[in-house]
Amino acid sequence: MKGLEAIAFYNGWNISATGILIVFTALCTLSFIISQLHKVLMIIEKKDHYITKAKKLLSRRRRTRLRRKLQVGTGFYASARQFNLLIRSVNDPFSLPKLITLAKKIDIARPYATVSELLTADIIVPNEKGYFSWDQDAYKNILGKE
Amino acid sequence: MHLDLQNIHEIDLFKDLSSNELDKILPHIHPVKIFEGERLIREGDISQILYIILSGHYLVYFKDGRAFTLHNKGDMIGWTTIASPFRYHESAVALTDGEAITIPIEDFFYLMQSDSDLGNKITRKATEAVRQRKAFVRETLMENRPENPTAETDKHPSPAKGV
Numbered sequence: 048m049k050g051l052e053a054i055a056f057y058n059g060w061n062i063s064a065t066g067i068l069i070v071f072t073a074l075c076t077l078s079f080i081i082s083q084l085h086k087v088l089m090i091i092e093k094k095d096h097y098i099t100k101a102k103k104l105l106s107r108r109r110r111t112r113l114r115r116k117l118q119v120g121t122g123f124y125a126s127a128r129q130f131n132l133l134i135r136s137v138n139d140p141f142s143l144p145k146l147i148t149l150a151k152k153i154d155i156a157r158p159y160a161t162v163s164e165l166l167t168a169d170i171i172v173p174n175e176k177g178y179f180s181w182d183q184d185a186y187k188n189i190l191g192k193e
Numbered sequence: 194m195h196l197d198l199q200n201i202h203e204i205d206l207f208k209d210l211s212s213n214e215l216d217k218i219l220p221h222i223h224p225v226k227i228f229e230g231e232r233l234i235r236e237g238d239i240s241q242i243l244y245i246i247l248s249g250h251y252l253v254y255f256k257d258g259r260a261f262t263l264h265n266k267g268d269m270i271g272w273t274t275i276a277s278p279f280r281y282h283e284s285a286v287a288l289t290d291g292e293a294i295t296i297p298i299e300d301f302f303y304l305m306q307s308d309s310d311l312g313n314k315i316t317r318k319a320t321e322a323v324r325q326r327k328a329f330v331r332e333t334l335m336e337n338r339p340e341n342p343t344a345e346t347d348k349h350p351s352p353a354k355g356v
Contacts, residue, residue, distance in 0.1 A: 142258030144284075159230045163250040163288035166262060177259025 106184075126161040127170070127190055129153075131181075140178035143171070201294075204245055205267040206318045214311050221300035225293055226353050233285040233293075234271045242295045243274040249291015253283050260287070272323050275316060278316050 048056060049171055133149055134141070143162065152160035167169040170185045201207050201215055201222070210218070212227070223245075227233070233244055236256055244266045254260035255268060270285045305312030337351065 143252060143260045144254040145258050147252075158230070159252075159286065161289045162252070166250070173261065177255070177261060179260075
């Protein structure tokens with residue numbers, strides 16, 4: 048048995064076809080990687096920018112989840128908007144009892160319940176010294192779309 | 194509002210008490226309903242009632258504007274009712290409707306006199322709870338501690354301004 052007959056007998060055609068397929072697949076993969084390499088290099092060069100972007104995206108998802116859980120009373124959104132305006136007239140961090148006193152003076156509806164809901168939503172955030180801060184990003188995420 | 198032994202036993206202050214001891218305190222604690230915006234205690238007033246939170250959100254604040262919130266079952270408001278100098282160190286207001294149990298000072302002292310072991314257990318737990326509170330509460334207590342607490346109890350300071 049010689050020549051083409053011997054090749055066919057010992058699965059030479061199949062082996063050749065498999066080899067060609069493997070080599071072409073590897074070459075295609077390699078060429079794809081090389082074609083995309085400039086994007087990877089760009090990400091490495093601007094990694095700080097992309098890390099910040101990823102963090103923002105993650106925090107937005109977390110707040111969206113929080114927003115779904117938040118159950119608020121009637122008039123909360125209107126009162127919270129008034130608090131958002133009121134907060135501009137006080138220093139940050141601010142005294143929460145004084146903020147409530149101010150809210151009562153300008154007749155914001157249900158100031159106590161609204162403050163409780165703003166605390167639950169992490170829009171008003173306490174610090175270790177007993178004062179509080181207003182998280183504008185959380186406010187925008189929770190109330191901005193209402 | 195229904196208040197049974199099981200309900201009371203879940204509160205940290207009474208966790209270590211036996212069934213007999215719980216039976217003894219049951220007639221001396223009173224469940225109350227609290228409404229949004231209701232002032233519970235006022236800084237400087239003579240301590241009359243200890244509040245133990247069952248539900249709701251509460252704002253505890255000081256004259257200098259600092260504040261913290263309480264919302265856990267078993268948190269105490271007005272702990273100076275059962276400890277020296279028996280004068281409220283802070284004011285407290287309810288941010289939402291809620292429920293609490295109260296222990297009037299006369300009832301607490303009656304318990305202390307009738308069963309010193311029980312009184313000691315409650316006082317020890319209360320001290321532990323206060324120690325766990327935030328640093329600024331302790332700072333305030335140190336700053337405002339009167340030099341002679343017994344002399345101080347006879348005075349009637351003007352009410353605190355605030356919420």
